[in-house]
Amino acid sequence: MVTTTDLSATSMVDLFRIEAEAQTQTLTSGLLALERDPRAANQLEALMRAAHSLKGAARIVGLQAAVNVAHAMEDCFVAAQNGELVLNQGQTDLLLGGVDLISRIAHTPETQIGTWDGSSEIEVFLGKLAASIAGREIAETPRPAPAAETPSTEPGADADRVLRVTADHLDRLLGLAGESLVESRWLDPFARSLLRLKRMQRDAGKSVEALRDALAGVPLHDHAQSCLAALEQKTAECRQFLAARLAELEMFDRRSGNLSHRLYDEALALRMRPFGDSAHNFPRLIRDVSRSLGKEVRLEIVGEQTQVDRDILEKLEAPLSHLLRNALDHGLEFPEERVSAGKPREGTVWLEARHSAGMLLITVRDDGRGIDIESVRRAVVAKNLTNVETAAKLSDAELLEFLFLPGFTMNESVTEISGRGVGLDVVQVTMKKLRGTLRTSSELGRGTAIQLQLPLTLSVLRALVVEIAGEPYGIPLAAITRTLKLGKDKIEALQGRQHFTLEDQRIGLVAAHQIFDKNATSLASEMPVVVVGERGGRYGLVVDRFLGERELVVQPLDSRLGKIKDISAGALTDDGTPLLIIDIEDVIRSVEKLSAAGRLDNVQRSSGDASNARRRKRVLVVDDSLTVRELERKLLEARGYEVEIAVDGMDGWNALRTGEHDLVITDVDMPRLDGIELVSLIRKDPNLKSKPVMIVSYKDREEDRARGLEAGADYYLTKGSFHDETLISSVADLIGEP
Numbered sequence: 171m172v173t174t175t176d177l178s179a180t181s182m183v184d185l186f187r188i189e190a191e192a193q194t195q196t197l198t199s200g201l202l203a204l205e206r207d208p209r210a211a212n213q214l215e216a217l218m219r220a221a222h223s224l225k226g227a228a229r230i231v232g233l234q235a236a237v238n239v240a241h242a243m244e245d246c247f248v249a250a251q252n253g254e255l256v257l258n259q260g261q262t263d264l265l266l267g268g269v270d271l272i273s274r275i276a277h278t279p280e281t282q283i284g285t286w287d288g289s290s291e292i293e294v295f296l297g298k299l300a301a302s303i304a305g306r307e308i309a310e311t312p313r314p315a316p317a318a319e320t321p322s323t324e325p326g327a328d329a330d331r332v333l334r335v336t337a338d339h340l341d342r343l344l345g346l347a348g349e350s351l352v353e354s355r356w357l358d359p360f361a362r363s364l365l366r367l368k369r370m371q372r373d374a375g376k377s378v379e380a381l382r383d384a385l386a387g388v389p390l391h392d393h394a395q396s397c398l399a400a401l402e403q404k405t406a407e408c409r410q411f412l413a414a415r416l417a418e419l420e421m422f423d424r425r426s427g428n429l430s431h432r433l434y435d436e437a438l439a440l441r442m443r444p445f446g447d448s449a450h451n452f453p454r455l456i457r458d459v460s461r462s463l464g465k466e467v468r469l470e471i472v473g474e475q476t477q478v479d480r481d482i483l484e485k486l487e488a489p490l491s492h493l494l495r496n497a498l499d500h501g502l503e504f505p506e507e508r509v510s511a512g513k514p515r516e517g518t519v520w521l522e523a524r525h526s527a528g529m530l531l532i533t534v535r536d537d538g539r540g541i542d543i544e545s546v547r548r549a550v551v552a553k554n555l556t557n558v559e560t561a562a563k564l565s566d567a568e569l570l571e572f573l574f575l576p577g578f579t580m581n582e583s584v585t586e587i588s589g590r591g592v593g594l595d596v597v598q599v600t601m602k603k604l605r606g607t608l609r610t611s612s613e614l615g616r617g618t619a620i621q622l623q624l625p626l627t628l629s630v631l632r633a634l635v636v637e638i639a640g641e642p643y644g645i646p647l648a649a650i651t652r653t654l655k656l657g658k659d660k661i662e663a664l665q666g667r668q669h670f671t672l673e674d675q676r677i678g679l680v681a682a683h684q685i686f687d688k689n690a691t692s693l694a695s696e697m698p699v700v701v702v703g704e705r706g707g708r709y710g711l712v713v714d715r716f717l718g719e720r721e722l723v724v725q726p727l728d729s730r731l732g733k734i735k736d737i738s739a740g741a742l743t744d745d746g747t748p749l750l751i752i753d754i755e756d757v758i759r760s761v762e763k764l765s766a767a768g769r770l771d772n773v774q775r776s777s778g779d780a781s782n783a784r785r786r787k788r789v790l791v792v793d794d795s796l797t798v799r800e801l802e803r804k805l806l807e808a809r810g811y812e813v814e815i816a817v818d819g820m821d822g823w824n825a826l827r828t829g830e831h832d833l834v835i836t837d838v839d840m841p842r843l844d845g846i847e848l849v850s851l852i853r854k855d856p857n858l859k860s861k862p863v864m865i866v867s868y869k870d871r872e873e874d875r876a877r878g879l880e881a882g883a884d885y886y887l888t889k890g891s892f893h894d895e896t897l898i899s900s901v902a903d904l905i906g907e908p
Contacts, residue, residue, distance in 0.1 A: 186231045189223070190276035195450050196220040197243075197269045201262055202453045208256045218247040224272060235292050236275045239268050242296050246303060255303055264299050266454065271295060340440050340480075344629055347430075347437035351723065354430040357423040364416050365797045371412060375405045434723075438627060441481070445523040445532075446474030448483045452494060452521060459498050466505050466516040467498060473523040478530060479627040482604055486532070486622075489597040493534040493620055494519060496594065501538035501618050511615070513537070530626050535619040541612035543569055553578065570610040574598040597622075602755070604628070605648040631722045631741070631751065636700065636713040639688035642749040643713075644722055644741055645700055649754035651708060652701040653716065655828070661773070667765070668772055670699075670710060677701060678709045680761050681773040685711075685736060696830070697773065702754050709761055712773045716828055724751065736760055786812045787908045789901065790829070792822035792836040792848065793866075802835060802866070802897065809898055810908035819843025823851060826858060832905045838867040838878065846881045853882035862904040866897070 200217040204210055221244035228236035243265055249255050257265070271292065378401055385398070449471050460467035478486075502508075502517035509515055520535045546569045551561050555572060572578055576595040601608055606624040625632065625648070633644035634653065652672065660670050661679060668679040679699070683689065699710040722741035727734060738753035764770045789811050793799045803813045814829065816822035820842040826834065834852065838845040845865055852858045863885075865878040870888040878886045885900050 183231055186227050186233065187276045189227050190272060193220045193224045194269050194273050198266065198454050199450065201265055201269070202457060204257060205259065205262050211251070214247055214251045218244055218251060221247060233275060236272055238292060238296060239271050242299050243268050246299065249303065261299070261302050264295070264302060268295055268299070344437045344441060345725065347434040351430040351434045354426045357419070357426060361416070361419050361423055362796055362800050364412070364419065366800070368412055368416060369797070371405070371409055375409055378402055378405050438629065441479055441627065441629065442477040443480050443483055444474060445476040445478050445483070446471070448478070448487055449474060449521060451487070452490070455491060455494060456498065456519065459495055463498060464504060465498065465502055467502060468516055468518050469521065470518060471521050476523040476525065476530075478523065479629070481628050482530070482624055485600055485604060489600045489622070490521070490532070490534065492594065492597050494521070497534060497536040497538065497618070501536040503539050525626065528626065530624040532622040532624065533619055535617060537617040540614040540616055541570065541618055542614060546570070546572060567610070570612065573610065574608065605631070605646050607648060629724055631724050633720055633722050633751065634700065635717040635720050635743070635749065636698070637715040637717055638682045638686055638713050642717060642743065642747065644720070644749055644751040645702070646751070646754065647719070649702055650700055651703070654699050654701070655696040656699045656710070657696050667770060672701065675708070678761070678765070679773050680709050680711055681771055682711050682713045684764070684771050685757055685760055703758050707758065709758065711757070722751065786810060787832045787905050788812045788814065788830060789833045789835060790814050790816060790822060790825055790831040792816040792819060792834065792840070792845070794818050794837065794840045798837065805897060806901065811901070819845060819848040822848055826852065831861065833901060834861060834863045835866055836863065838865060838869060838874070846877060849878070849881040849883050864900060864904065
C-alpha cells in the first residue's frame with residue numbers, strides 16, 4: 171500500500187513547484203539522451219508524459235504561461251513519436267530553453283507569478299519552436315491522459331513511499347538520537363558502582379560468617395541465636411537479589427545500547443540522499459559548455475546511488491561545476507587535436523562517487539591533455555610565489571597545490587568559462603568548510619584527476635581529543651597535518667619566537683593554554699604537539715595530552731551565544747563528558763594576531779616554575795576487568811596518584827608509547843596482548859625498559875609468579891589476597907609517594 175503524504179497545508183503553487191522540479195529533471199535527462207538517439211521511443215514517451223503532466227498541473231494553478239510552454243513541447247514530442255519529425259540539435263536547444271522557462275516560472279515568487287502571462291519571452295519561444303519544426307504550425311490534438319501517468323495504488327505497485335519533512339525536523343531528530351546514544355552509555359558506570367556494592371555486600375556476608383564462627387563456643391540465649399540466623403538469611407537474600415538485579419541491568423544495558431545505536435543509525439540515514447540528486451544538472455552543463463567551446467564531450471556518472479549527507483550534497487554543486495568546467499576548458503582538447511593525438515574525437519569526463527574507509531570520495535577525471543608540470547613550475551616563479559631554487563625542489567603534488575590558490579591561473583586570457591583564477595579557489599574554500607581534502611594527479615597527454623575526500627556526514631566528526639589545562643577539546647582530523655612528541659632540545663628561537671623544524675620547514679610553536687586563556691602547567695621532557703595549518707602558515711599547537719581519536723556527535727552551540735572565539739561546536743564523549751570542538755582556522759587567526767602584536771608566550775616554563783609545580787606520580791592500570799580497573803584506580807587516586815586506565819594489553823602498549831607514566835600495573839590474562847607479552851615489550855623498548863612494572867593477577871601459583879618476574883616485572887601481587895594497603899605500599903616502594 172502506498173502511503174499518502176499530508177500536504178493539506180501546502181499551497182497549490184508550492185505543489186506545482188514540487189512537481190515542476192521532478193518533471194523538469196525528467197525532461198532534461200530525456201532530451202540529452204534523445205540527442206544521442208533521436209528515435210528512442212522510450213525517451214519520447216517519457217518526455218511526452220512529463221510535458222503533459224506539467225501542462226495539467228500548470229492549468230490547475232492557473233499558470234497559463236507554463237501551460238503554453240508545456241503544451242508546445244508536448245506537441246513536439248508527439249510529432250516525433252508519430253514519425254513526423256526527427257529532433258535535431260537546434261530543436262533540442264529550443265526545448266531545453268523551454269525547460270528553463272518552466273523552471274523559472276515555477277520558482278518565481280507567488281506574488282509575481284501572474285506577470286508571466288502574455289510575456290514576450292514566452293511568445294518568442296513559442297514562435298521559434300513552431301518555426302523550427304519544418305516551417306509549419308502544430309495544431310493541438312486533444313488526447314486523453316495516458317494511463318501510466320496516474321500513480322498506481324495497487325498493493326503490488328512498484329512505488330517508493332515518500333514523506334516530505336523539513337530539514338530542521340531531521341536535524342532535531344538526529345540530535346535527539348545522538349543524545350539518546352550518549353545517555354545509554356551512562357548505565358555502564360552505574361553498573362560498575364553496583365558491582366562495588368556487590369563486593370561490599372559479599373564482605374559483609376563474610377563478616378557475619380566470621381561472627382558466627384567467633385561465637386561458636388559462646389552460649390547464646392534463644393533470641394540472640396534467632397537474630398544471628400535472621401541476619402545470615404537476610405544477608406544471603408540481599409546478595410542473591412542484588413546479583414539478579416545486576417544481571418538484569420547488564421542485559422538492559424546491552425539492549426539499550428544496541429537500540430540507541432540503531433536509532434542513531436536510522437536517524438543518520440534520513441539525512442542521506444543519493445549522489446544522483448545533485449548530479450542531474452551536470453549533463454546539461456557539460457553539453458552547453460562543450461558546445462560553446464566547440465568541443466565534443468561525453469559525461470559518465472558513476473555511483474549515482476551513493477548515499478551522501480544532505481548538507482554536504484547541497485554544498486557540492488558549485489565546486490563540482492567548477493571542476494567540470496575546468497576539465498572542459500583546460501583538460502580536454504579540440505576534436506582535431508584529439509584525432510591527431512590518436513584519441514577518439516569525443517572526449518570523456520568521468521564523475522564518480524563512492525565510499526571508502528569511512529570517507530566519501532568524489533573524483534572528477536578526464537582523458538584530456540593533462541597538466542604540464544614544468545609550465546606550472548614556471549608560472550609559480552613568474553607570479554613570485556617562490557624563488558627558482560625552491561620551485562626546482564618542489565614535487566609534482568606540491569606544485570599542483572598552487573592551482574588552488576586564489577587568483578592563480580594558467581590561462582593568459584579571460585573568457586566566459588575561465589581565466590580569472592577563482593574557480594579552483596572556490597573548490598578549496600568549500601572543501602575546508604566541509605572538513606574535506608583535495609588530491610590532484612595528472613599525466614601529460616593522458617588526463618587529469620581531482621579527488622575530493624569528504625566525511626560521510628557533517629553530524630559526526632572524526633577528531634583527535636586532547637587535554638588542555640585539564641579539559642578535553644576535539645580537533646578535527648581533517649585539519650591536522652601531523653602529531654608528534656617534541657623534545658625540548660628540538661625547540662629553537664628566532665627573533666624571540668619559538669619554532670621547530672619539520673620536513674625542512676620551520677613550524678611556529680604556540681601554547682594552547684595561551685590561545686584558550688588557561689593557566690599554564692609544567693611541561694614534560696617531551697611535549698605533545700598538533701601541527702595545523704597549510705604550507706607557509708603552519709603552527710605547532712602544544713597541548714597537555716593526547717587522549718585518542720574519537721568519532722564525535724556534533725552538537726551545534728546555542729545561536730544566542732554568537733560566534734565563540736576559536737570554537738566551532740560542542741560534543742559529548744562516550745561517558746557523557748561535554749567537550750568543545752576547536753575551530754582551527756579561527757585559532758590560526760588568533761595566533762597571527764598575537765604574533766603580530768608580539769604577545770606570543772614561550773611554551774617552556776622556567777626551571778624555577780617547573781620545580782614549584784611538582785607533577786603528581788602517574789600510574790597506568792592495564793586490566794580487562796572493569797571491576798578491577800575501577801578498584802585499583804579509586805585506591806590509587808585516593809592516595810593522590812594520577813591514574814590512566816587501559817582495557818587490554820594492546821591498549822596499554824599504545825598508551826605507554828604516547829604518554830608519560832611512572833609505573834605500570836597490569837593483569838596477565840587479557841585479549842589481544844597479555845600481561846607477560848606487555849612486560850616483555852616494555853623491557854625490550856630502549857625508552858621504556860627502565861619503567862617499573864607491577865603484575866596483579868588472580869594466578870597465585872609459584873610458577874605463575876616466577877613467569878611474571880622472569881619476564882621483567884618488579885612486583886607480583888595476587889588479586890585474591892592483596893589488601894588495600896598491600897597495593898599502595900607496593901606502589902610507594904617502586905615510585906615513592908605521589
